Amino acid sequence: MTGSTRRIRVLIADDNRTVRRAIRLQLDSVWDIQVIGEATNGVDAVKVALNERADVVLMDIQMPGLSGVEATRELTQSPSAQIAVIVMTSFAFDQYVVQALDAGAVGYLLKSHDLDQLVDAIRAAAKGEAVISPRVTAPILREFIKRGPTQADQSQLALLTAAERRVVAALSSGITSNDDIALRLHVSVHTVKSQLQSALKKTGLADRTQLALWGARNGLDIGRT
Incomplete structure (x- = not known):
């Protein structure tokens, strides 16, 4: 913009x-x-x-x-x-x-x-x-976690690579900037941007916030991915 x-x-x-x-x-x-x-x-x-x-x-x-x-x-x-x-x-x-x-x-x-x-x-x-x-962040994410995954979610989740899941998990944990995600996962900022764009495309979601909430609903956790 x-x-x-x-x-x-x-x-x-x-x-x-x-x-x-x-x-x-x-x-x-x-x-x-x-x-x-x-x-x-x-x-x-x-x-x-x-x-x-x-x-x-x-x-x-x-x-x-x-x-x-x-x-x-x-x-x-x-x-x-x-x-x-x-x-x-x-x-x-x-x-x-x-x-x-x-x-x-x-x-x-x-x-x-x-x-x-x-x-x-x-x-x-x-x-x-x-x-x-x-x-x-915490109470809002808990609300989306309570909803649980849908059948469509499971199909979309299966499309993500392990690396894309880790990036989405970081986003869902409240790490919102590319720089901070890259630092946490020990990858480049370019890699973070690329993987987030790929995840958005595969899930059909409109933006990063929707992706973060989708990840929370599907149980993506930075400690488990």
Whole structure:
């Protein structure tokens, strides 16, 4: 989404003016991020994100009218745009977050984030990486693990090589950056990128976050692969 000089275009969607203002004040000081608008409900979030060509949307879950989950689904399924949605939540575990991830959100952050966490998340989302707050990773992954694998999952899992399973297992364990996965598995960053792309293609999943959750549901564990 981004080049060496292009700023990341961010939309803030939250029905709380104080929250929007606080986030905007934080981001206005960051050289490679441009806040291109604000939205107070899901309908406006979808409209502004598409019209203003947002790269990343910071999406509150519970908003009037169209919810954050429904707005996320509309944006991620839009054939005319590639927009990464980061869900913002006040709680360490929220069933609505699970629904938003199912709808295509690339990840989630607690609203109690600090500036570094927020900026890192936006930059990661703009690069197509998963965005998972360490404080909420475990309960969310447990929720997907409880679902268990489907018959389709088993067929897809059989297509992955042992090396691809290890990379997906690392991703499912909350190691979200290519650099950190490469360091953990003692392989090159290029190898990580290649294996993740291959795994995405074989599973038919849309992004790294979906792949991480798929791996958790299928019991891929960094300690066992």
